[in-house]
Amino acid sequence: TDAELVTALRAAGAVLLGKTVTTEFAYMQKSITRNPHNSAFSPGGSSSGSAAAVAAGHIDMAVGTQTGGSVIRPASYCQVHGFKPTRGTISRKGVLQTSQTLDQVGVFASTLDRLGQLAAVLTGQAELATASKNISDRPVKLLYLEGIYGERVENYDKNKLE
Structure with a gap:
């Protein structure tokens, strides 16, 4: 059974x-x-075959699993796009399990577009990936500084982050 x-x-x-x-x-x-x-x-960790196959141009997209870095490391080492989504985003039903709390399914692709397509199918969001989206004019906040290290950042830089 698949x-x-x-x-x-x-x-x-x-x-x-x-x-x-x-x-x-x-x-x-x-x-x-x-x-x-x-x-x-x-080539990285346990899902290195998937990343290496994409990097070599044999395939455009691949699936892998991660317990402790087996998607993100091979993607980095093989210079391909890799994505390990939040736990539970992609079904693990039928996937060989080594750790119930740490195992996750991730994806590899030759381009970000293909990575998005593959992730959309596996997360059940394929319709959303092709639909037009209203994108805010406000930039995405990538970092929030607070506490001891935040005080070292110039006000100009803090304002740019808000």
């Missing part, structure tokens, strides 16, 4: 090509996967 995320991908028209090599059970022996940019470098 995991729910595989069912969602197939329903959205995805062509699933297969599985990539991974570190066994996310923490056992090192995988045979190599970083496609330099075979002397690590």
Whole structure:
């Protein structure tokens, strides 16, 4: 039986090509996967096969799992776009579990557009990804400074952040 995320991908028209090599059970022996940019470098963690396949241009998008960095590290090491959403955003039903509280599904892609498409399908928000959105003229607040370190920031910089 397929995991729910595989069912969602197939329903959205995805062509699933297969599985990539991974570190066994996310923490056992090192995988045979190599970083496609330099075979002397690590491709990351347990979902490195997914990131390496995207980085090598074999596929445009891939899925992986993360217990302790297995999506974000391979994405960084292999220089692809990776996204590990908030816990519970993508169904884990049918996914091999190593830690009930830490395991999450994440995605990899060759471009941010493809990453967004894949994440939208897996989070059940595909309609929202293509709909027009009202975007505020106000910039997004990326940082909020408070306390001991905030006092070291010039007022000009604080105002820019608000």
